[in-house]
Amino acid sequence: MGMMKEFKEFAVKGNVIDLAVGVIIGGAFGKIVDSVVGDLIMPLVGAVIGKLDFSNLFLVLGNVPPGTATTLDALKKAGVPVFAYGNFITVAVNFAILAFIIFLMVKQINRLKRSEPAPAPAPAAPPEDIVLLREIRDSLKK
Template sequence: MINEFKDFIAKGNVMDMAVGIIVGAAFTAIVTSLVGDIINPIIALFTGGIDFSGWFYELDFDPDQSYASIDAATEAGVPIFAIGNFLMAVINFLIIAWVVFLLVKMVNRVKAAAEKPEEVAPEVPSGPSELDVLLEIRDSLRANGSSN
């Protein structure tokens, strides 16, 4: 069983997967920072600083009690429907997905340029060219025409 485990670990796919997971974790931090520190502030600039994460609905329906924030309602033990947090998660997902799409597209473009085969010189046909053949026919017709 230990030998089977060694064989499994020694396979290239497992090592590639481990490297992918480690790089993916580091990449997640980069993308999260990009979205949180660069893209979201730009969006806030255009939306007037609206923060959807504060939107919530109390589910206990007590008309005498209202809470100023999600934290206050949670501390009071009130069940809440945090629509704003969900909305922000969806917006962040869409932004991250778009950024990852653009990065993958850029990497694929660079990869395709690196793998582009060298341009092959056009094949030179062997034998006389088309012009040579036509000139030969012309000369032959002139020679036959002058002998008549």
């Protein structure tokens, strides 16, 4: 029974819930980045380089059976080893964009934290002899 109570306390803590929300938002954000890369950036890069579809950039590493189509999917289904560097290019661009966006977000958060004024430091406590002299002075004023 103690273990269930401990698990419940762990699961209900704000940090775990914040982490779960972060994972869900991160998954959705990853899909947005995939779309930006696949639908916006890679076609532009492909237009400059001359290829519009990076996913079909590959090298065949084995023998192709007769009658097999030469597309990446068909070769993979036929069990032909292929070096699919086009997919890697797309994933690398996704990573670079995602890393850059996260960098900008962290930079902005750090800038906002720095812009908050630092609280004024508490005045140092006076030495004991000064406190005693003030007490004597205050008692003489009475």
